[in-house]
Amino acid sequence: MRGKLLLVEDQAYFRKGLRKMIDENATGWSVIGEAENGEEALALIAEETPDLILTDIRMPGMDGIAFAERVRKEGLDSELIILTGYEDFAYAQAAVRFGALDFLLKPCNEAMLLEVLEKAYRKYQEKLVRREQLLAEERGREDASLRAALLRLPYHGPKTNMESLTLGRAVTFAFVDSYFPNDKPYRAEDLGLLQFAVANIIAEHACRQGTDGRIVAVEYDRYAIVHEEDGQTEWRSAAASSITRYLGLSVTLVAAGVIGRFADLPDLYEKSCGAGEIERTRHRPSAVPGQIGDASASCDAKVKECQLVLTIALASGDPDRLRHSLEERVARIADQSLEEAKLEALALAIATKTVSLQSFQIAQDDRLFGERISRLQGIRSVKEASEWADGAASRFLQAARQWREQNNHNVIARLQGYLEQHYPKSCTLNEMAEQYHMSPAYLSKLFKKETGENYSAYLTKVRINKAALLLANTDMKVFEIASAVGYDDPNYFTNVFRMLHRMSPSDYRKQSR
Template sequence: MYRLLIVDDEPEIRLGLKLKIDADRLGLELAGEAANGLEALELLENEEVDIVLTDMNMPLMDGVSFLEACRERHPDARLVVITGYEDFNYARAAHRHHASDYLLKPVARDELDAVLAKITAELDGERDELKREELARWELSQYYKEMREHFIVRLVKGESDRESAVLDRAARFGLESWARREARFLTVGLRHRDTAAAEPALERTPDRFLLPLELICREKEETSGASCAAFRDANYPGLVHFVTVESEDWLRAFAAELDALVRELLGFELAAGIGQNAAGFGQWKEGYLSALLAWNLSDGGTDNGGDVSGEQAALSGEEINVIERYLERGELAALERAVSQSLRKAMASSRSRFVKAIFQLYLVLEPHAHEARVRLDSSEQLWIRPELALALDTVDRAVRFLAGIAEKIDRRRRSEAGEGEASLMDAVLRYIGENYMSELNLTQIAERFNYNPSYFSEMFKNKIGKTFIQYLTDARMAQAVRLLEGTELGLWDIAELTGFSNASYFSSKFKRMFGMSPSDYRQQASGKKGRGGS
């Protein structure tokens, strides 16, 4: 509904105008009436008014003075002037003050209706355009947030690009000062509790509150300013993670405040784990994994990663790497022997070290299970049921548990290989779609999916119908077109956000593909939108 103000010094004329307006059909409601310009200005100060229908010949403040004041103080209000035939100077004044239209006395119903219909249509168009602009700003904001979080996840997974590319991207997302500073990680989640005693209808389990937990964490991130960044890892859907370069005391206070919020709003206790310090981007993976492990070992409250990495870790980096290589090669017997040997050594040291070793090995296997799309049942999900580790009270039981997950992963991989190359291509295309903005090349992708680069190149072209470079360029260009059409970002920004090395190279590729420069394309797209909205 648009709000209308009627200004005339004669009550019967105001009444007549109201009776001639089909308010419901036009989507109008009366904001008020005024007998002169001074009353009208006072009402405009206190009421939201979209359209002003005003006489020009009034006492106290004439129409010209009212138009001047109204245009200065309320420039968004639409002005419709009513004047006598003999008062042509008033019509000129109305034009000078950008009145939407003017009507001659006596005002005919159809003329008034036509003028108001034209104005409401213009207001509808402006509202639609404003909504489109707000949506574009929101989408751009979301896009930036998604790209920033994607960058952080790649860092904590150890999948970062060349150092120069990493630093450039860090600058893009306001993280350049974090590159060589000491960072700390916090992992939080709702601990699963035994609810067997609860009535089924009243059962409250953490998995039903994952979205509210994430919303609380995102809001807490926002209120912290730029002190920390929240992110999610698809491997651990029930957890939210934070990284900060603030002190450990700051992080502990932050975790305590978050816990208080969760208790108040959700009625759950928050389990949290703080990882070891990570000096620079190169150590973010270790810092993140130590926070994950600390969360898994916590029993509510906030636990510190302590000695989960480095020389005092339950298992050494070399032991982990050997076991991971066996998994990659599908050498399950060798993997089982290596796991057994590592666990026996940990058990000989202490029960605590043995439990930490189980979790370390689980954190090696779980991402591979996710990548292979292996569904782990609830009895295998230590990330949400860490108490299950207590049942793995012997080396043999722990080995059977971990080897069982490894066997599932290997069986899935062999099954997909047996299904042919179509399944592989689906995974490759999905990976490109999730990482087009990063530095990708054919050799890197081939090695990731365990193929010889030359053979992979031929296979990709045969299956997809275009070369790897052509497909990657098309995927990046599709996103670039979206940003050209929906945002006002400069070419350097668009090139950066879509994976092109620089704006010059992006412009050159764009012109070859579309026959015009990105700027010309944006102007043309903007023109089409303008014609479509008029």
């Protein structure tokens, strides 16, 4: 997952040089815009909301300090790196009070730039993980309020928040007959694992059907699914069948209708509890968690965190980084209790399954996945749980490797075709690397190997050749042609054209006619 970076520098040549170094290296950042001064930058920030701003200290109009102050006053969360000369360094330190992350002395070389960008990217990753944790905490509070409302208990939080989550949406209730059927060797310690597995299977089927929603454990064997109403019913029976097939549990799903008023929720729940004269055992095992749904909610948070970490590692295009991320997830299992170890292992497996589908378009065989979950439930030691998780990690790494090998096949030919059609667009190495799921460094190396040219030189040649055709065959003005082939600055375009053709665009036009 790349961060969005904004360059603010009044010297066009230096700004272009910075962008070139960023685009051609695996920095984790995509340049989403350039500005010559603070006012221009503020306008771009309003449109793009960058995660990082690299700004000069000395600019016409609003200088870097005043710009940093405006960024903070407007409540923007973007990190700031200040570009400064030696003579301005003491002045630049005033930006610390506005939260400047670091300083970069001009003139800077590539190594200096990459060092501060790497530091900024680590901070960005930490912020993403923390943001996901805060969202999980907020979701947990909302789930607790929804659960309390369904059970006619007092709840905390404004009613308006709960209404926005529920009004006009449909609700389905799921009832588990028993987590401990006679033909399954489940133990009380497996309850958290079983709860999460049931909730995940239901959520996955609802998501496949496009009925985007959320699932909440109301009681230890009862769930509420608040979702969009689209008239589809197949996902309910499919979810029940999958739970029986994978877990050997019997589950009934009841469509309770659309929520017209938040106050109607407990009535809908109680009515559904009696729908079809459903009879269920009310046996509660001794190891029921103190808070209903705690284990399930905890595992759900683990899944989301793991998905984020894996997505970031994949976006970096670095296989070693991906492997290290997975090894860390598996290693943490060794220090946990058996119940926690199994939940952690299941969270890892579900996260890798989801990311495989999203990133590689590889769907795991549901039957095999169900069999693996059944094996996990039978595990009786932390060591076995760790080995089970290691197997899930290894399968994901293998899928990533196969996908990368297949994707790399003829990727340069496909990229060249893309550039022929989209050369007026930005088409930076970073953007192309993200599009083809590689690191910029790897794509650059592969491109050089296949074509004998570096990427930026090739893109420049494509653009200038297109410009030459327009100069020879149209009456478009030079600045119009510059814009048409991807250059915002006509003067910069003229300099590049002159380097390749040994003459100005105007002279080329005269010679061609």
